[in-house]
Amino acid sequence: MAISLRFESTLKSDRTQVWRWITDVRCLRREMRPWLWMSIPFGVRNLEDLDFQPGKPLFTSWLWLFGLLPLGVSKLTLLQLNPGIGFIEQSPMTGTRLWRHERSLETGANGGTRVIDQLTVEPLFAGWLVEGFLKLFFASRHRALRARDRKQLH
Template sequence: MPIELRFESTLAVSPGQAWSWITDIDRLREEMRPWLRMTVPAGIRNLEDLAFQPGEPLFTSYLWLFGFLPLGTSRLTLRELNPGVGFVEESPMTGMRLWRHERRLEVQGSGTRVIDRLTVEPLFGAPLVRLFLRLFFANRHRVLRHRAP
């Protein structure tokens, strides 16, 4: 049975600024620390720089729990990439029957709301995966909120 989770934060930045943050590889990796480290091929700086074909893997990334315990791989695959609006990632991933991450931006007053929706189906350990994802994405949103002035 799939796990569905939602996380959101309102940031005191323009949608353009928020978009630059959520597509910048270094900023994405910063959001993941200290929980997870994800490798990215040399030279990739931004999701928008990639030759995007919906549903086609962009690259294979190695995932490391706490930066040093190997978790497996993810074949980063975007279904949608809508500049200034958001993206949908559906990546084949070790230990998952399904990994779907939707990240959207919405104008919220004078700021921008970042909304993450996850639908995942782990092969095993669903309660542990749910707990990990809650902690991991709560941290990602904490990093986003601290980044905003």
């Protein structure tokens, strides 16, 4: 059974700045802490620096719960990468039939940016546990984005 979740945050920073954050792998790792740590090939700094071909894996990443417990691998695969607008990731991942993450940016009130994450996941088992974890994980990711936004503006 598919799990469908949506998360939104409105930031005061403009779309250009937010786009830099969400494609910079260092920012991505900070956004994922403390829940997950993902390996990224040496030298990769930004998703836009990679040879993007829709539907072809960019790289294989190991995923670690709390940076300690191995969860499996993800073959990071983007279907779309639209600078300043968003991306659609649909990656083969351990423990799932389907992992689809759509992240979009919209211009919000007063020139700010709304970040929208839409997830569709079909776990192989323990759907209730996966759903609960994803709710915690993405709520934490959005808190990290809002904190970065506040820090940027001060």
